[in-house]
Amino acid sequence: MNIGNIELGSIPLFLAPMEDVTYKSFRYMCKKYGADMMYTEFVSSEALIRDIEKTKRKMTLFEFDRPVGIQIFGHNIESMVEAAKIAEESNPDIIDINFGCPMKKIVNKGAGSGMFQDVPKMIEMTSQIVKAVNKPVTVKTRLGWDENSKVIVEVAEQLQDTGIAALTLHGRTRKQLYTGEADWDWIAKVKNNPRMHIPIIGNGDINGPLKAKECLDKSGVDGLMIGRGAIGRPWIFQEVRHYLETGELLPPPLVPEIVENVKDQLTQSINWKDSPERAVKEMRRHFAKYFPSLNNFRELRIKLLRADEIDEVVILLDEIAERYSDTRVDYTNISLK
Missing domain, CATH: 3.20.20.70 (Aldolase class I)
Structure with missing residues (x-):
């Protein structure tokens, strides 16, 4: 095309x-x-x-x-x-x-x-x-x-x-x-x-x-x-x-893999915004979407969405990676609404 x-x-x-x-x-x-x-x-x-x-x-x-x-x-x-x-x-x-x-x-x-x-x-x-x-x-x-x-x-x-x-x-x-x-x-x-x-x-x-x-x-x-x-x-x-090229589905990502991607995006935001605080604020919409359907995640989600400092966010992300180290996130039934 x-x-x-x-x-x-x-x-x-x-x-x-x-x-x-x-x-x-x-x-x-x-x-x-x-x-x-x-x-x-x-x-x-x-x-x-x-x-x-x-x-x-x-x-x-x-x-x-x-x-x-x-x-x-x-x-x-x-x-x-x-x-x-x-x-x-x-x-x-x-x-x-x-x-x-x-x-x-x-x-x-x-x-x-x-x-x-x-x-x-x-x-x-x-x-x-x-x-x-x-x-x-x-x-x-x-x-x-x-x-x-x-x-x-x-x-x-x-x-x-x-x-x-x-x-x-x-x-x-x-x-x-x-x-x-x-x-x-x-x-x-x-x-x-x-x-x-x-x-x-x-x-x-x-x-x-x-x-x-x-x-x-x-x-x-x-x-x-x-x-x-x-x-x-x-x-x-x-x-x-x-999938379009092979007909095969890739395995859902592990939570630690997702955390590394969140950190990567956060780094890009910091470099672009020249302000860790503004970068964290920009990322909140994405924080809420990166970790759907994890069991007993509500408290961590709230903390992540309320965090203002970059160090606080990184600590929370590391805790998520450790707590859900063997968990894969299946997006099959996640609503786009």
Whole structure:
């Protein structure tokens, strides 16, 4: 599969752009375990054109990232075009447009999946961005606004006609948010539409190798995107790739192996944030996901989530590794909710 001139191999695995998740340290971990394509956190076009430092910092890229995309969102066409040009200056491999975020604060402004309320504007915005930048432009979106308006087959054709290089589909409507199940049958309808010739990437509910294979077989997509399933489990990319290539499942990781990965990510956070305290705070979302389903773990979990000092965190991690030294963490039935 290619996006423009970027060669990604057969059935590439993509790390989904996620706010407050896909920053440097987490991208590093996912790349370590074989993610083929990375994305930054999504970037507000309005904040970008106002030169907000916190927003610009999200676009800081590293050599380990590549190939990597910067994803932008917004409701104003002129602002989105200008933001795309600014993002291009950071030299990503692609510019990605977010037409998929279902969050109320974004949708109420007409951005993200709120664009399904004005499809002609969505198409015009995409067309102008494609013309404004030299990098390949891709789009990530959903099936439609609600159950009664799944218009993605027609919209996908129109987006393709603007000149985008690839399309990622999350198998839910905006109204679903992240409830219910992703509908890969609709993703298959887009992929199997004879008019479509650009790569189609499928996204939604991939929580392990078996689900990845099921979704791939059902839809025939060119690539798979993994989001929430990678939080606290960056090695999911390795697990999926191994299963797709061999048909064999890798054994679940031992807790001490997980602890070493947590320490690795924490080190990357410290190096990026230049502050152990900020790094610990950044990692809390991941602490809660790295150790699911361990017996009698509640007290240690609470301590880990309340720890403020790096030394305290390391002591707790070492205690977890020792107490559960022979325990493997099976993620098979872990919910993504």
